[in-house]
Amino acid sequence: QQQVKQSPQSLIVQKGGISIINCAYENTAFDYFPWYQQFPGKGPALLIAIRPDVSEKKEGRFTISFNKSAKQFSLHIMDSQPGDSATYFCAASKPANTGNQFYFGTGTSLTVIP
């Protein structure tokens, strides 16, 4: 059972446009929501993260919007650039007796067309 559902699976955006990737979860025990960016042949790199006590977090061109009541969060990439072309993963973590447990979405392949 997928704990974090991510959509779309792939996305094509024109340079300068806005890329939007959505994620949804069910478990209210999740208390940390990071987004990762992965280039081919590389490991995921932390892009931006949010905790459920805020509704939005912005870092440069990247913004997370968080809707606690709907159990949804999304990544917005403003002024998308060809260099943003990568796979993006949302994730959610919760504390557990054996340490933090992370659950990942299935990824979105973003292509930014020049």
Next chain:
Amino acid sequence: DGGITQSPKYLFRKEGQNVTLSCEQNLNHDAMYWYRQDPGQGLRLIYYSQIVNDFQKGDIAEGYSVSREKKESFPLTVTSAQKNPTAFYLCASSTSGRGQPQHFGDGTRLSIL
């Protein structure tokens, strides 16, 4: 620079052979994790460890084994019992405490000869 080093970058396994993937971190992180990445399936947790000499099975532990003899090292052995080992393997680490991110290495791609 602090980080996570995975080796080798590419690995080939023969039928019936066990292979070991290395993961070393110098971030002084307590927790370490192994994930398997297949196309379209995201990251699936194999094993994780919160402290030295202790580890727990993840969602897909069958056919894999780990050890955590040192804080810095968390090697993964893919045994011959793992019938479909071809995948991209990622090691990650994080500090303890709530709401801490994972940091990933650059992965090892394992293929069958």
